Amino acid sequence: MKNIVLLSTAEWDNPFWTNKQHTACSLADLDCRILYIESLGLRRPSIHPRDWHRLIKRFTKAFSLPKKINSNLWVWSPLVIPAPTTWHTKLLNRIVFSVSLYLVMMILGFNDSILWTYNPLTKNYVSIKHFSSTIYHCVDNISAQPGMNARLINAEEKKLCNDVDHVFVTSSTLYRSLKRWTKNITYMPNVVDFKHFSKARSRRPAPNEYIDIPEPRLLFVGAISSYKVDLGMIREIALMMPSWSIVLIGLVGEGDPATNIKEIDDLSNIYLLGPKPYQDLPIYMSHSQVGLLPCLLNKYTESMFPMKFFEYLAAGLPVVSTQLAALNSFKDCFLTGKNSFEFVVHIKSILDGRSTINPDHASSIASKYTYEMRSVAMLRIIDRVLDKSMRR
Template identity: 30%
Template sequence: MISGRDIIYISSIEWDFVWQGHQEIAIRFARAGNRVLYIENTGVRSPRLSDSRRVINRLGKWIESLESGGVRSIEDNLHVCSPLVLPPFGPSWRQQINRHLLLPLIKRAARKLGMRDPLIWTYLPTDTALNLVRMLRTPQSRVIYYCIADFSQLTPYRAQLRESERALIETSDIVFAQNNQLAKHCMQYNSNVHIFPFGVNLQAFPFEREENGHALGDDAVRRLQSLPRPIIGYVGGLHRHVDFDLVVQMARARAHWSWLFIGPKQTDLRELSALPNVHIFGQLPHERLVFYIREFDVCIVPYIQNSYTETVLPTKINEYLAVGKPVVSTELPSVREFNDRHKILTLTPATPEAFLRAIEEALQAPDDATARSRRRAVAALADWSSRLEKMCAIIERHLAAGSDAFHAR
């Protein structure tokens, strides 16, 4: 693991959002002895009315952090910045305000923490992120772009995003990509591209059941254990990429099954939540998810197939497998690629009849210790401990070969 560095981490999600690779990598860097400034999402598109709560939360965090120099401390070596910036792209005056008034506040926060010659790690390919990288970079800095999705599918400014991403890839010293498709895209502009799908924290999803008071005393878990079987479960954001029409039809067709959803509500769920056999728990702490997933009979990934999801390998798949659970998913290209390697998932077309048939097959398939152990073994291949060590080895080799002047703080 890298240690003793200053790392500025430009994330595409909030720190308190569903726990993913963004937070996992940042906190591991901090605990390894690096000083990390985690910059929360500066956006890919302009906010909508449905984003009003998120905007208000960001304003509150920003005001709260003013007394501490624009950052809040999460734990030793890990600081979070919640910047106020105008949306990316659009008219030139918007970029000018960001570049000359708002982004310098982030640079000031980094200086207040004493950061110098930082390693700059970004998930965002927007003009805002690119301007921030250029502002923070020094001759001794190194830039890493982690390409995790095709963000051009999330903005009306597709051409502008593709141009800013091209410039970011060209200026990056190292590019990590989630899958082959994204890697091929990045290799058009940079030869130093390495494929690293998101991993899983095996310690957060222990295979063996821990019959301790903390787990047994959870009222929500007891409620879950009392539901009619089978329990069909989903963990993750309840967003527009979930095929809710599909889920509603399936829940109606199998009214005697229990359908459980855990995650932040990011879209209208009224039709789904009105069904008596559907239970929506909302977002839960990451460390508590294992107690719920253990009660699932089948775990599902009912994503819509579109230009954005075709490059996505959901983190939840390895979390489900780590607990030894059978997984049924729609036939997303990245999920199919994953399953071609491991032969561990049940993939299905996104129709109620086919998806229900796949769930029923998973319910009837052997679910003994051998099957559960094999699922866990596949998840273990994506353990963040080994995955991040390999990523760090690439970074260290580049640092050693590329610049003798680069030094630890």
């Protein structure tokens, strides 16, 4: 049984789970013992009330022992200063975190552990030499997110890639970027909880909110943040086709509290439903006609493989997306639009039954990219890494 210390960049109870939570659960299901460490705070808190609420919540959790989720999984919220800027606060963080982690690992019996990190600043907090093996799982270009210290993150990420035993990345762009710093790197795209989202293909009663939302319903699920979502395009589509309902499920401003939704908030055919429980998402997808990925094209999204892509496909939803480099290998599974006009043309073809995309074929492709399959493949690579280290 492997002991894995998983250093995340996401809160466990975030309403929209990311790679980190899903991967932790998948590894736990494969009989690994997981210590999931919540975000250490890569971005300096803003004056936005949401950031202050998050700080207070984290502070109250910091004095608790790790929470046991199941027999193989614990969640821990350490006490750290988020995004420290001075040498003494950085040193304080390193001392407090390292000592606390050592004690937690002793209490839980995490001996001979593997470090699996998503945090490019990991070496600022703990010595990675104390672990039997070290993995960096890079799923985003974090330095391109709002409020990040890009220079620091890029410099530390280079050092981390040089020093860990293996790097996993979720997009071809990230692969090209990080392979400059290491030869031990593997590209594995984002995956899907196929069993969960394929439930959308079994017709169930529509959610209550949909009673007053007429078809056709064009659905977007995810963080509604101005650095990722093209809000202007959504507005243009809504104005061009007032008989279409555009449904947005997600938290406004996640990762970017400065997000302003005024340009879409005043249109009667745009419905902002807020975040919904993970277990309910297939129901909303089941009663929608198109899955939307109206992503901005920028330095962040050029490295992004949207998790919702395979989730839409698993649900049987035809997908229309902007031209994301990470999706180039799956061109036969979705339609690409460069602007609002092309989005409207493609959506019309889907609604009229003229689309060249076969949802059954697309769903079958998605079924080959599951968390279990990816976790098994990753563990095989880690086994080879451990085997090499034992031979030294």
